[in-house]
Amino acid sequence: MAGKKRQVLLVSNEKSVRWTLGSALLENGYEVETADDLSSARTLLKKDPTVVFLDLDLAQDSLELLKEEPIRDKDSVALMLHSKKSEDQVPESIKRGAAQSFEKPVEIRRILDVIEDLMADTEIRREVKSAEPIVIGNRETDRFILGKNPKMKKIFDVVERVATSPHSTVLIQGESGVGKEMVAKAVHFGTVKKIGQFMEINCGALPESLLESELFGHEAGSFTDAKHLKKGLIELASGGTLFLDEIGEMPLELQSSILRVIETKRFKRVGGTQDIEVQLRIIAATHQDLQKAVAERRFRQDLFFRLNVVPIFIPPLRERPEDIPILASYFIDFFNRELGRNIRGLSPTARNRLQNYVWPGNVRELRNVLERAILLEDEDRILLHEILIDMPHDMMPVMQQNERDGDFVPITLRELELQAVRQTLAWARGNKTKAAKALGISRQTLREKVRRLDDGALAGTPT
Ligand SMILES: Nc1ncnc2c1ncn2[C@@H]1O[C@H](COP(=O)(O)OP(=O)(O)OP(=O)(O)O)[C@@H](O)[C@H]1O
Ligand SMILES: [Mg+2]
Incomplete structure (x- = not known):
């Protein structure tokens, strides 16, 4: 604008x-x-x-x-x-x-x-409306990928284009929380000609033998616990997409087997002798630098080349600060609906704070910070003191920044107590027994403190 x-x-x-x-x-x-x-x-x-x-x-x-x-x-x-x-x-x-x-x-x-x-x-709200996001999922689960950074726009173009060729392999790289899974789903759900499903697996979360049988399935009797035939994700994803998350963690042995699937479009179940044909798209994602992993011989070079047909690198949020206000505005609307709140937006200092933070956890962290702020904010806008970053969420501030100039000022013990009650209740998702136990007080005492909260005891909190 x-x-x-x-x-x-x-x-x-x-x-x-x-x-x-x-x-x-x-x-x-x-x-x-x-x-x-x-x-x-x-x-x-x-x-x-x-x-x-x-x-x-x-x-x-x-x-x-x-x-x-x-x-x-x-x-x-x-x-x-x-x-x-x-x-x-x-x-x-x-x-x-x-x-x-x-x-x-x-x-x-x-x-x-x-x-x-x-x-x-x-202006930010208008921008979100006109941002032409890519919509993935059905009407109930509508989710948007937003961004106005030129690199993000280029990614949207690539996603739209690659969606039209249902078998191209895609490699998505980027730090944790930048939106790799979202982009993978956008590719799958944007693909018009598909009959299959989106199957995903985190390659770093399972021991090798389990990962193998999850991916390839197994024949009955192929090993001690394999009583029945089991179809693997490769088979189940036929006609659709297999999303290999954290591919950098995949053991070398399995990397060869996956390479074979990509090259021959065939695989065998564990313990099986027959080749089974599959048509599927493989999308791999990792937060690791795969080229470095190749240089260190932790990752097969031939598999890297095979995967890297359509490379997508999602930049970290700190390198696209212009996306922060639109993402924030989108999450505020989203959590207003989700949590039944009616927060209008961010105060100028709060917005500033979001814009100047480095976001090591990227978009996921921004989303979490806003969810928390929307849950706890009493005012109709998010003020600076509800933006809890720089410290673990379970830590209690004994100082707070004032809204005027961002200076840190001490807060009273009474306020500290009320904040403890508020944050603990949010942490316990409203479960008073759990919150009382965590605070080391009786339910009765907690109830009294909550009543004080309800009476607007915090209404005069300096902001
Ligand atoms: N551009 C975006 N627009 C809207 N929401 C986004 C965007 N990018 C990420 N998100 C949201 O941020 C969160 C994290 O995204 P996602 O799970 O795709 O990240 P990831 O890169 O796979 O993270 P990890 O490496 O930790 O698995 C999700 O809730 C997602 O909906
Ligand atoms: Mg992910």
Whole structure:
């Protein structure tokens, strides 16, 4: 959205309001349109302004405008203006979706601060909407792969292209949590001509003999415990995809067997003598540097070349900071739905913090940090002190950063206790017996403390 002027629509019947607020906004680089009645306001709304000011003293019912499209869909933020006379309509306007109301005569400085912040949120939301994500899964499990970083866009192109050739082998490399499994699924579910399933196995999680029989299956009686014939994942994935996760951990012996499957499209069950034919796509993933593993003779070079037909390297999150706000916005919406919360977004310092962190756990860590924040945040936006990074999640801060300038300030013992209660309850997923036990208090005592929490004892927490 860089470069585009930020549009504001100002709807008021008072000339002085239109004039003072309008010129202040213009001076600060916004593009401003004004309307003094509902019908011209409606026409101007079609231009999709980012922020709309609505005067509650407008002769006609300005609450009506909140039902209009860009506002209703949260593509535009509505801010109300009221006088003492119209003050009683403010709660209703907030209920209908307005973000905030300002009393007239307005304090220009305050308004400028607020809209700067709201603009950023709304622009990110618009960007997420128009980001053209790749959708994988069916309607119930819809999941999106988001990204605006050029390297990610290139990956999306490759995914779309490779999906059209159902047998090409794909090698996905990248640090832990960057989205390797997601991309693998996007390739599989994006493949139009497929009859088979997506079968996955973590090659580092099983001992060699078990891994072998999981992959290749076995004939009845092929070894002591093999009473019945068992089909392996290769057979089960026929016509679909076999996802070999952490391929770097696969024992050398098995690497040869997999190479044979790729080259001959045939395999034998363990203890079997007959070749079985298969058509399948193999997608392999690893967080290791496979080329280095080849150089160190831990990984077969010929298998590496066979797998590396379509290489996809997913960059770590710290190398694509522009993706952080859109991913964050997506996860906030997702967890709002999942957890039944209604968090509007991030405070500016919280957003800053996310943007400047190095994310060793990549997208998975971002997702976890936001899930936790959404679960625990009392305000309607995520404030800095709910962004717990840099320390294990089970650790309790005895200092907290204040929202204004990010300085660390001590917190009171009472607050510390309340936070302990809150975090322990979240950790115990609401199970009070478990939480009480962990805190070393009785259920009765915990209940009293929870009541204090419910009474908003933390409402005055400095942010
Ligand atoms: N670009 C993205 N858009 C949306 N969600 C993403 C994106 N990348 C990753 N995620 C989410 O982040 C989490 C981690 O992704 P995934 O499991 O695919 O990572 P991984 O690279 O396989 O990690 P690991 O190496 O630890 O197995 C998942 O919940 C996934 O949904
Ligand atoms: Mg994975």
